Amino acid sequence: MKAILTDIEGTTSAIAFVKDMLFPFAEAALDGFLDAHGSDPQVAAILADIPGPDPRAQLRRWMKDDAKVTPLKSLQGLIWRAGFEDGRLKGHLWPDVPAALRAWHAAGLALAVYSSGSVEAQKLLFRHSLAGDLEPLFAGFFDTRIGAKRETVSYAAIARELGLPPAEVLFLSDVAEELDAAAAAGLATCQLVRAGDGTKPSGRHPEAADFPAVTRHFALPVPG
Structure with missing residues (x-):
C-alpha cells in the first residue's frame, strides 16, 4: 500500500458523534447562522445552488432525510466551523x-x-x-x-x-x-x-x- x-x-x-452531536448542532444553529451570514459570498453561493423558492425549508427537508447533497454538507461545514473554533465542539x-x-x-x-x-x-x-x-x-x-x-x-x-x-x-x-x-x-x-x-x-x-x-x-x- x-x-x-x-x-x-x-x-x-x-x-453517534455525527448523528447525535454534529447534526443537531447544525440544525439548531441554522436560522441564526443564515440571519448573520446569508449575504456572505460563500454562503450566498451555497444558497444559490439550492432548488425551490425557500432555501431554508429545503435545507430542513434535507436535514430530516440526511440527504448527501453538496449544498447541505457545505453549509453544515460552515456552521460546524463556528462551533469547533469557539470550543463548543471537539x-x-x-x-x-x-x-x-x-x-x-x-x-x-x-x-x-x-x-x-x-x-x-x-x-x-x-x-x-x-x-x-x-x-x-x-x-x-x-x-x-x-x-x-x-x-x-x-x-x-x-x-x-x-x-x-x-x-x-x-x-x-x-x-x-x-x-x-x-x-x-x-x-x-x-x-x-x-x-x-x-x-x-x-x-x-x-x-x-x-x-x-x-x-x-x-x-x-x-x-x-
Whole structure:
C-alpha cells in the first residue's frame, strides 16, 4: 500500500458523534447562522445552488432525510466551523485511531479522507480533534464534489488525484456498498466493524474491529 483512504463516520469516529452531536448542532444553529451570514459570498453561493423558492425549508427537508447533497454538507461545514473554533465542539476519534494515523504517516504512507461531509467539515474534525491537530497528517480530503460514495468512478477519480494506481490505495469504511464501489475501481478494501457502532459485517471484504487490526491484516507500520 502507498496510500490509505479513510471514511470518517463509523470508521475513524463514532456514528453517534455525527448523528447525535454534529447534526443537531447544525440544525439548531441554522436560522441564526443564515440571519448573520446569508449575504456572505460563500454562503450566498451555497444558497444559490439550492432548488425551490425557500432555501431554508429545503435545507430542513434535507436535514430530516440526511440527504448527501453538496449544498447541505457545505453549509453544515460552515456552521460546524463556528462551533469547533469557539470550543463548543471537539472532533471525536476512536482511541485507536490517532496513533495509527501518526505511524502510517511517519512511515511515508499518504493519508486521505473521503466522506459525505464537506471537506471543510472533515478538516475541522481532524484539526480540532480530541487528540489535537491531526490535519497536517493528511495529503488529501475528498467529499461528494468528486462523486457519490457508492459510485465506482468516484474512487477511480480519487486514485488519479492521489497519483497512484488504484491497487496501491487501501480504502477503510464501515459501509459495505462503499467498499463494493471502491473494490470495483481496483482499490484494496477493509470494512471497519466496530462494536461501539453496531456495524454488521458484510462478508464481502476483509474486516477489522479497529485500526490496529487493519495494521496487522495489511502489514502496515505499527505505532512506535
